[in-house]
Amino acid sequence: MEKRELFRKYTGIFGILVLFAVGLFLFGRHERKEETVSRAPVARPVKTLVLSAPAARDVRTYPGKILASQRVDLAFRVSGPLVELPVRKAQNVAKGDLLARLDPRDFEIQLQNVKSTLANAQAQLAAMRAGARKEEVSALSSQLASSRARMEEAEAQYRRFERLYKEGAIAAAEFDRYKTAYEVSKATVNEASQELQKAKTGARPEDIQAMEATIRGLESSVKAAESALSDTELRAPFDGIVADRYVENFQSIQRDQPILALQDLKDLEVVISVPEQDLTRARSADAVTVQVRFENIPGKTFSATFKEVATQADPQTQTYPVTFRMPYPEELMVLPGMTVEVLLGFQSNATGDGGFVVPTEAVAAGEGTSHFLLVVDEPALTVRRVPVDVLSFRKEDAVVSGDLAPGTRVVVAGVSLLAEGEAVTLYAPEETPLPAAE
Template sequence: MEIEAPEVGTIRTFPGRIEAARRAELSFRVSGNVADFLFSEGQEVDEGELVARLDPTDFQIVYNDRKATFDRARADYERGQKLVEKGTISRRDFDALLASFKSTEADLQAAQQNLAYTRLTAPFAGVIARRYIDRFEDVQAREPVLALNDTSRLEVKIDVPETLMRRVRRTDPADSTTLIYATFDSVSDRHFRLQFKEISTRADAKTQTFEVTLTMEPPEGLTILAGMTTSVVVDTRNMRPNESGEVIYAVPASAITGDKKLEPMIWIVDPKTMTVEPRRVEIGAMTGNDVGVTSGLEPGDRVVVAGAAYLAPGMPVRLLPVTEQPASNPR
């Protein structure tokens, strides 16, 4: 593998996907028949506002029945307290009254909670993005009925190749130079500043790209909804290689081995003699199957990435053709 200089001073454009910063699929915690939806798709709701409800008839009947049973058990328990003090009933009979009182009280609380579960409220302020069920349909407990999106802050997701992944860093809000921004075809002359949120540490198995999540304030005068697409521009012309100003080279983890002191080293190939010599390096974080080398490598160095554990200083090596697979124990 030949070490290449990190990509600097360029502008890259990536297709982006708009998502709501917070999103939830709302469901009832009990089964029942949908009596009403109070909002349509696209309407805004406030936190705690009622958005849908089930027919409460059956739940109300259960509640009334358990309330009557509880009232009777409570009355028996209160009479038993007076009787046990006088010795009219045994302690064992009183304990049975107490157990019945507590059991019916728990049943009443469960019925009251189930009755409350027939009302579905918004956990946060947002927009009804989708309705999965119509009125008068039967739904099962925890079956999604509504999708709620918080559009007060949007997320933009892009897939970044490995070579650029380490250069996507947090931007300074006070910096007037836009490093990462989004554009839309309908307003191509406007740039919308993005802020870094998080980055996946595992590459996609098929594309070998890393998902980067950015955040964007909802633009004024422009409707941006979850599911829309955008173009994300990453301008690296004013970026440092990393926060400390050092250059980081990504090499496969198989290229890193240890010397006698267990310090990290890499085998460097001399292109003239096609022999190898060890070189001490300093390493950083590991991302996917690669390790970041912060010191000890230069552009143009050719490193051994297969069979590094079996090499010795001055050992001749040969380059493998693209179609040839590396042996597990090279000699």
């Protein structure tokens, strides 16, 4: 019985070990399978360009929006109650026209006060430069003689009461009164003497310089007051149309508070969003034509010219805002915010003599002096090398020839990172050329 129980015990242990080994084997195979799957090659996204036929022009249509060439919110540089607002929305105004006015009374009073102070200071400076007249010198001399007489009388009273005070005949308060009168009389004589001396010799140079500095400060204050008074009027800085009014007449207006919006419609701006691939193709003004089409005038387009392009793409659409400028169409009423269609006509990348124009980064160096392009075979989406001859360079482009044909899709970026036969995906949308513009 004991041998049978030991046999059962060891048999159970052996079975558990076998099951554990089988589990490890199956788990290892599962991990190796997952590792094999995770290491499967991933198709690389690439930027491409489709070669077009000679003399063809690809036309792309983009939705656009009309903007004014100048847009500004006008505001006063001073505060005050609004007393005049003669313009209304959609009104045409000329440069210099009055758009709004504040109550000018407080600013007029301030200007008059500063001018009066300036005139007084200028009169004082003139008197300082001219010196005192003879009659003024005579009057000052008489005043000095009178002051000296009063001082001598006060001194005599002071000396007499000083002896009495020392003898104890009078109180200290009475003695102090005569002493104070004597000191005051001496100060009066000193002041009269200085005034007479000033009248005889004229004002000191430093006094004249100080008055001149005071006058310059007052002149600046006058200019500031005049500017403040002028700023109570809001005038049109250019010919345009009143797009909006933000306040009503008789409101209390604060400095820099927007009053109205003014737009210049002599020249219009059209803004569209362009994908990267089309920006790459339009490398110069000669490579693209721009036409603007309005929905209410079918069959007619208006020419526009390039103005600017944003250097940062929209994070949502990955497109770049491009702005064009066009003259105001006289036969239409066009306002900012209207939608239009913008037709971009791209020049063919074929040269007409068997060559094609491609970006220089699309051309890779082969063995020795050879070069090649990477062509995307569709629909398999794998790349293969096509040897080419570089005929010439045009700024950032290269003219190449080889086993190429219109409709061939070539890789234009990251060529050195790809190998022959490697699978790829198209980074940009399909670039099938549209019909040529008429």
